[in-house]
Amino acid sequence: MDQLSPTGTARAQIGDRGRNCAAASGGLTGAIMQAPNTPPAARLLVDCLVEQGCDRVFTVPGESFLQVLDGLGQQEAIDVVTCRQEGGVSFMACADGAMTGRPGVAFVTRGPGATNASIGVHVAMQDSQPMILFVGDVDSEMRDREGFQEVDFAAFFGPIAKWAARIDSAERIPEYIARAYATAISGRPGPVVLALPEDMLSRDTAARPRPRVERPAQAPCPDAMQAMMALIADAAAPVAIIGGAGWNAKARAHFQLFAERLGIPVATAFRRQDAISPTSAVYAGNLGYGPNPALVERVKQADLILAIGARLGEATTDGYTVPPLTAPERKLVHVHPDANELNRVYPADLAICASMDEFAESAALWDDGDAIDFDAGAAAHAEWEDWATAHPNDHALDMGQAVQFMRDTLPADTIICNGAGNFAGWWHRYWRYEGFPTQLAPTCGAMGYGVPAAVAAAMRYPQRAVVAVAGDGDFLMNGQELATAVQHGANLLVIVVDNSAYGTIRMHQEREFPGEERISATRLANPDFAALAEAFGGWSARAGTTEEFKHSLVEAQGRGGVRLIHCTIDIEQLAASGASISGLRGG
Numbered sequence: 412m413d414q415l416s417p418t419g420t421a422r423a424q425i426g427d428r429g430r431n432c433a434a435a436s437g438g439l440t441g442a443i444m445q446a447p448n449t450p451p452a453a454r455l456l457v458d459c460l461v462e463q464g465c466d467r468v469f470t471v472p473g474e475s476f477l478q479v480l481d482g483l484g485q486q487e488a489i490d491v492v493t494c495r496q497e498g499g500v501s502f503m504a505c506a507d508g509a510m511t512g513r514p515g516v517a518f519v520t521r522g523p524g525a526t527n528a529s530i531g532v533h534v535a536m537q538d539s540q541p542m543i544l545f546v547g548d549v550d551s552e553m554r555d556r557e558g559f560q561e562v563d564f565a566a567f568f569g570p571i572a573k574w575a576a577r578i579d580s581a582e583r584i585p586e587y588i589a590r591a592y593a594t595a596i597s598g599r600p601g602p603v604v605l606a607l608p609e610d611m612l613s614r615d616t617a618a619r620p621r622p623r624v625e626r627p628a629q630a631p632c633p634d635a636m637q638a639m640m641a642l643i644a645d646a647a648a649p650v651a652i653i654g655g656a657g658w659n660a661k662a663r664a665h666f667q668l669f670a671e672r673l674g675i676p677v678a679t680a681f682r683r684q685d686a687i688s689p690t691s692a693v694y695a696g697n698l699g700y701g702p703n704p705a706l707v708e709r710v711k712q713a714d715l716i717l718a719i720g721a722r723l724g725e726a727t728t729d730g731y732t733v734p735p736l737t738a739p740e741r742k743l744v745h746v747h748p749d750a751n752e753l754n755r756v757y758p759a760d761l762a763i764c765a766s767m768d769e770f771a772e773s774a775a776l777w778d779d780g781d782a783i784d785f786d787a788g789a790a791a792h793a794e795w796e797d798w799a800t801a802h803p804n805d806h807a808l809d810m811g812q813a814v815q816f817m818r819d820t821l822p823a824d825t826i827i828c829n830g831a832g833n834f835a836g837w838w839h840r841y842w843r844y845e846g847f848p849t850q851l852a853p854t855c856g857a858m859g860y861g862v863p864a865a866v867a868a869a870m871r872y873p874q875r876a877v878v879a880v881a882g883d884g885d886f887l888m889n890g891q892e893l894a895t896a897v898q899h900g901a902n903l904l905v906i907v908v909d910n911s912a913y914g915t916i917r918m919h920q921e922r923e924f925p926g927e928e929r930i931s932a933t934r935l936a937n938p939d940f941a942a943l944a945e946a947f948g949g950w951s952a953r954a955g956t957t958e959e960f961k962h963s964l965v966e967a968q969g970r971g972g973v974r975l976i977h978c979t980i981d982i983e984q985l986a987a988s989g990a991s992i993s994g995l996r997g998g
Contacts (some may be wrong), residue, residue, distance in 0.1 A: 449485055450579035450613040453478030455620070460687040461488045462620035465516050469494055469503040473520020475560075478612040480518075492870065492899055494863075497524045499634050499892040500861035501531020504542050505602075512659055514541040514595040514603070521548050521606075522560025525567070525828075531855055533571045537601035537855035538695070539656035541595040547604040548577060568604040577606035581616040583990045596626045598877065599656045599749035626657075629748055631765035631773050638761055639717075639744050639967050643673065644783055646715035646742070650791075652698065652727070653779035655681025655720035656746045659766045660847045663944040666719060673783050676773050676791035678706055682852040687951075693788030698793035700835045703798040706902025709791060710734050718745045720767045723757050727834040729758070736856075738829035745796060745915050746770050803840050808810070810834075810908065813960045813978070814841040817878075820964055824849060825876040828864040830889075831856040832882035833915045834908040835974050842875070859888025868893055869901035877902070883909040883937050892948040895972050904967055905975040907940045910982045917982060940977040949973030 421483055424440030431633045449457075456479060460468070467490040472480055476682040496499045497519045504515030515535075523547045536543040568575035574594045578587045589601040611796075643649055649739050650668055664812035670677045670693045679686045681699030688694065696706045710716070710733050721727055723745070728734065734741065736757060745759040763770065814837050817825075824846035829835045831853065844850045851864040865879035881890075886907050896903060919928055939950035950970050952963035960978060967974040 414933050417531040421932070427455045429486075432629075446633050449482040450478045451616045452584060452614045453482045453609045453612045454485075455488070455581070455584050456588065456612070457617055459488060459620040460516065460584050461486070462514060463592050463623055465489055467492060467507065467951040468516045468518055469500045469507070469867070470518040471495070471500055471520070471524060473524050473547050475520045475549070475609050476518060476545070476607055478609075478675055479547075479607070480499070487923040490870075491732045492895065493832075494868075494895045495891040497527035497868075497887065498859060499889045501528040501542075501861050502534065502546060502598065502857075502889065503531075503867040503892075504544070505512070505531045505535040505538065505540050506860075506864035506867040507871060508535065508595075508600070509538065509851060510598075510848050510868065512541065512596070512657075514543045514592060516543050516545070518545045519547070520560070521564075522547055522562055525562060525564060529568065529571065530859075532568060532604060534855050534857050534860065536571050536573070537724075538853060539599050539601060541600040542593055542602040543591050543602045544572075544602060545605045546604060550607045550610045551579065552610070556650060563603060564606040569769055571602075571785060572604050573599075573601040575604040575606075577608065577673075579611060581611055582618050584616070584622040588836045589624050590950055591622040596624070599747070604727065607681060618631075626766070627765065628769065630769045630824065631746070631763050631875050635763045636773055636777060639763070640662055640777060640783075642715055642742055642744060642761060643675075643717075644654050648713050648787060649715035649717060649785065650678060650695070650710050650713040650787075651717040651722050652678050652680055652710070652723070653719045653878065654680045654686030654716075655722060655747075655767075658683065658686055658720050658750070659768055662720070662767035662771040663687060663847050665775040666767070667693075669774040670788065674785035674786045674788040675717070676709060676785075678710065680723050681724075681726040681840075681853075682756060682850060682854045683721070683756075684839065685847050685850040686720070689843040689845060694795060695788075695791035696798060697839060698729075698733060699720070699839075700726065701730075702729075702733075704717065704792040706791065707733050707756060709787075709794075714740055714787040716744070717744045718743065718747075718757070719770070720747065722752055722755075724854070726856070742766075764848075775834065786882060789917075791825045799841055799843075804984075806981060807956045808954060808960060808978055809957045809986075810978075810980065810984065812957050813836055814963050816957075817964065818843055820968060821878070823877050825878055826865075826868045826872065827849060827880065828852065828861045828868060829880045830860040830862075830882075830885040831858045831915075833918060834882040834884045834885070835911075837881065838880055840912040861885065863892045865903045865905070866896045866901050869896065869903040870899060871900065877904070879903060879905045881905065881907050883907060883935060883940070886940065887937075890943070891926050893944065893973055893975075897948040901973070902971050903973060905973070907975065907977050909937055909940060909977060909979050910984070944973065944975035944977075947973065949975055951975045951977065954978045 469492045504530035505517030565575045583596040676695040679697045742760045744761045746763040750764045801815045828851040853860045861879040861881045944951040954960035
């Protein structure tokens with residue numbers, strides 16, 4: 412895809428002939444030798460991004476948007492991060508949007524570039540994270556002929572994006588960019604895809620950028636808040652499930668105050684564990700795959716569920732059973748920033764459409780008159796504390812003890828990034844996600860997310876510790892982005908948990924089709940991950956025992972740049988750890 416297209420090759424040959432003719436005539440040589448200016452349309456697009464507050468874009472360069480690359484190279488407001496594969500590009504943009512609340516921005520070329528990047532669009536949609544993917548497209552005159560690398564991007568991305576369109580008019584670039592930002596950050600945040608015809612980027616235009624777009628204010632209705640408080644007052648066993656679309660530090664702080672004042676147990680949705688402080692006296696643990704059985708039972712028996720920000724999707728609810736989809740004795744209050752998500756799957760007794768931070772602030776400041784006080788919050792927190800404490804086992808490298816040692820060694824606000832696989836269960840269970848954001852993990856179960864997300868996090872928060880945790884199968888999906896980390900001076904630690912298998916699928920195989928002879932397609936022959944990290948220019952260590960892991964982690968702490976610890980474990984430890992994750996593609 413980085414090769415010249417047939418059309419581009421022809422243009423290059425024509426250009427060479429033009430230069431030769433000009434040199435022979437002697438009349439235009441001076442003008443041709445001058446570096447051309449960035450075309451107005453491409454320059455306008457870059458200016459629009461600057462106006463919207465974009466300070467970083469992730470890309471694999473392509474011929475189809477050379478004009479934009481030139482424009483980006485002529486300014487200093489936007490940092491351009493050159494990546495090694497478009498899947499890594501889109502994962503980085505998705506993670507950047509999750510951290511900032513503004514769209515992460517990615518540029519890729521058409522055809523193979525766009526299809527590679529589609530995984531990040533899917534993750535951003537299911538994770539409800541703001542993102543904009545720009546795709547260099549074929550010339551307008553080449554459309555609908557199956558031109559070189561041509562794809563109908565609106566049709567291709569439409570089902571997995573909030574909006575997918577093509578900018579055909581240079582004059583309308585400001586309109587499309589402003590709308591893309593508004594769409595990506597409003598309601599339920601999500602991804603937008605904009606195709607950029609190559610000829611459109613070279614056109615003249617006198618248009619000017621539109622002003623910065625902000626998320627619309629969405630305060631909750633006072634009558635709805637009153638109705639919610641009445642339902643809480645009538646409840647005997649309420650439980651809150653929080654985290655999701657539009658959750659931020661303000662929502663976290665205010666909802667924690669509200670829940671602690673009332674004593675309501677608070678569970679976090681799948682991979683939303685930084686939605687509340689783990690030290691909160693009412694934090695009850697996380698739902699999803701591998702949760703505390705005591706928490707599962709508590710949610711099933713609740714007579715009132717407060718779902719705040721969570722879509723109550725399949726992963727969080729374990730197939731729409733925790734809580735049950737319907738229950739005659741249970742009430743559901745569902746608060747979400749997008750009305751389309753309310754009553755979509757779970758029928759709500761009270762549906763409130765509001766921004767998470769606006770709702771949480773209103774709840775924290777609400778004067779409920781008669782005091783409401785539940786003692787279940789403290790009991791649920793004690794259950795979680797016991798569940799989240801690792802107990803030694805007989806494995807040479809005890810991953811539960813390894814995570815516990817990480818907690819004692821690394822800063823409390825360390826950002827943990829992971830992809831998919833049951834290796835992540837150790838961190839979901841034993842790590843404390845203190846601060847916001849501290850958890851970057853795909854709720855849709857995409858492999859290969861952890862390393863690119865860690866690169867984005869290390870660049871966004873260079874003063875904080877960043878750790879990518881990955882299985883052996885998971886790491887090799889996007890491990891090439893270590894080159895991006897080294898090139899851009901990112902400081903991050905990678906922990907590869909190597910069991911020489913696609914562990915999650917192996918676990919399912921053993922359950923569904925018992926017997927060693929039935930194991931199929933899940934064994935892996937792996938490289939030396941430590942040597943691979945050194946080949947990229949990083950530091951590495953190997954750990955086959957718990958003590959070796961502890962020593963390696965301490966040594967890594969005293970270093971900068973890319974560091975990798977290659978942990979080798981027995982495949983059986985995954986099933987024995989209690990950290991099993993069902994329903995996920997992973998390794």
